[in-house]
Amino acid sequence: MDYTNQTLKQLFQQEFSKIVSVISKLYGLQYIETAEDIVSETFLLAAETWGIKGIPENPAAWLYVVAKQKTLYHFRRNKIYEKKVIPELASQKDEENNNSAGPDFSLSNIKDSQLQMMFAVCNPVIASEAQIGLALRILCGFGIDEIAEAFLSNKETINKRLFRAKEKLRNENVKMEMPTEDQLANRIDNVLHVIYLLFNEGYYSRTQNQILQKDFCLEALRLGLLLTENDKTNLPKTNALIALMCFHASRFNARQTKENLLILYEQQNRDLWDKDLIKQGIHYLNLSAHGNELSTYHLEARIASWHCINEDSYTANLTGREKWDDILQLYDKLIKINYSPSVLLNRIYALYRVKGEQSALSEAEKLNFENNHFYFLLLGELYKNIDSVKARINFQKAYSLAKTELEREDIMVKIDKLG
Numbered sequence: 001m002d003y004t005n006q007t008l009k010q011l012f013q014q015e016f017s018k019i020v021s022v023i024s025k026l027y028g029l030q031y032i033e034t035a036e037d038i039v040s041e042t043f044l045l046a047a048e049t050w051g052i053k054g055i056p057e058n059p060a061a062w063l064y065v066v067a068k069q070k071t072l073y074h075f076r077r078n079k080i081y082e083k084k085v086i087p088e089l090a091s092q093k094d095e096e097n098n099n100s101a102g103p104d105f106s107l108s109n110i111k112d113s114q115l116q117m118m119f120a121v122c123n124p125v126i127a128s129e130a131q132i133g134l135a136l137r138i139l140c141g142f143g144i145d146e147i148a149e150a151f152l153s154n155k156e157t158i159n160k161r162l163f164r165a166k167e168k169l170r171n172e173n174v175k176m177e178m179p180t181e182d183q184l185a186n187r188i189d190n191v192l193h194v195i196y197l198l199f200n201e202g203y204y205s206r207t208q209n210q211i212l213q214k215d216f217c218l219e220a221l222r223l224g225l226l227l228t229e230n231d232k233t234n235l236p237k238t239n240a241l242i243a244l245m246c247f248h249a250s251r252f253n254a255r256q257t258k259e260n261l262l263i264l265y266e267q268q269n270r271d272l273w274d275k276d277l278i279k280q281g282i283h284y285l286n287l288s289a290h291g292n293e294l295s296t297y298h299l300e301a302r303i304a305s306w307h308c309i310n311e312d313s314y315t316a317n318l319t320g321r322e323k324w325d326d327i328l329q330l331y332d333k334l335i336k337i338n339y340s341p342s343v344l345l346n347r348i349y350a351l352y353r354v355k356g357e358q359s360a361l362s363e364a365e366k367l368n369f370e371n372n373h374f375y376f377l378l379l380g381e382l383y384k385n386i387d388s389v390k391a392r393i394n395f396q397k398a399y400s401l402a403k404t405e406l407e408r409e410d411i412m413v414k415i416d417k418l419g
Contacts, residue, residue, distance in 0.1 A: 004051055011043075013140070014060075014141070015063055016039055016141030017139050018113070022103045022104065022113045025176045026104075029175070029176055032166055032169070038067055041070055042066045042070060046059075046062070046063060064103075068105065118135075118191055118227075119187055120175070121134045124190055127165075132197050134162060140216075142215075146212055152404070184232060188233060188235065192227075192237060195241065198219065199216070203248055206406065214252055220245060224238065228242070235291075243282075243283075243288060244297055244300050247281040249274070250278045252274070253273075273308065281304070296334060299333055300334065309323070324353035331347035332347070334347075341369055345367075348378060360382050361379070371401065373398040373400075376401065377394075380414065391418055399412065
């Protein structure tokens with residue numbers, strides 16, 4: 001039974017988005033909640049049936065057949081089928097075989113439906129935070145409990161946020177369709193941004209659930225790869241974002257101790273880095289080099305690629321100093337197109353690696369990010385070898401501003417090391 005439950009959980013996350021997207025594409029986004037209910041009913045029947053008869057040879061196909069039956073029953077029962085759907089089905093040449101009427105779960109239609117759902121969920125009419133929540137639910141199949149845990153929130157708050165987002169889709173009459181050529185440039189930027197934020201929710205997560213963190217990252221990567229399967233969305237910046245996610249994800253298992261404390265880059269066990277993901281990152285970074293656009297993802301991916309190179313693997317004509325020189329130049333370019341506190345702070349760290357603590361401190365103290373605990377963490381790191389008193393003061397400020405217990409524990413370790 002445990003094996004069946006585990007299989008069902010994995011299948012739910014894999015198939016939820018596919019089934020909801022296909023049903024919503026056929027009947028419209030106003031029935032997205034109906035589609036979710038149909039998926040839940042389908043998996044409930046699967047749990048009951050498979051618990052007695054065992055898991056079928058092709059469980060996904062079994063789910064599609066049942067979901068299709070339940071969909072047709074629902075819409076026929078509510079007289080929506082006759083009024084809304086028959087003309088569409090006729091155009092699909094299904095008149096000769098009534099059994100084929102209804103959702104089309106062919107591989108090509110599933111991919112098209114998921115891609116269209118991605119653009120619908122990432123529609124700018126929905127608030128940014130709600131887009132991420134909706135993406136986690138509709139595009140990735142995460143449960144409300146998991147989404148609430150990721151946002152350090154509760155089920156009631158998440159349910160309200162998702163309800164408002166779906167209501168916005170209905171009120172704004174958002175369609176499941178690919179953007180037109182003139183709309184695509186802006187719309188793809190928003191989709192890539194949501195995928196980027198979704199990845200960050202996992203990679204920089206404040207929850208201590210490492211499985212959930214990793215799942216978020218892998219789902220963001222899956223959505224990025226889905227974009228590469230369509231000529232219109234397989235753009236250089238799409239490949240750059242995938243490269244960036246591959247490089248970061250390759251070091252996922254080396255970033256934290258068993259107690260969930262963060263392990264700094266220099267102290268990570270390189271043997272735990274995923275070499276295959278690094279190779280994938282290099283592959284997609286090379287693909288991103290086509291065209292004239294230089295996006296933030298290109299620059300961030302190039303920086304991340306440097307961090308996936310072992311210090312001891314440098315050739316005779318490549319030194320650690322040259323590495324940080326290049327990283328500093330990349331951050332100088334990045335600031336011009338993505339001026340943000342995190343970019344500024346990372347640039348100052350690169351400056352420290354190139355020119356030392358004093359040059360970095362001179363730049364850092366001009367920023368004065370009083371409410372940013374990462375700012376005081378950086379100051380503490382810069383001061384720790386030249387003034388332990390100032391280092392302690394800054395680490396203590398960072399401690400007071402940190403938002404989670406996990407962050408505070410990590411900062412306390414730094415304070416203790418000062419002696």
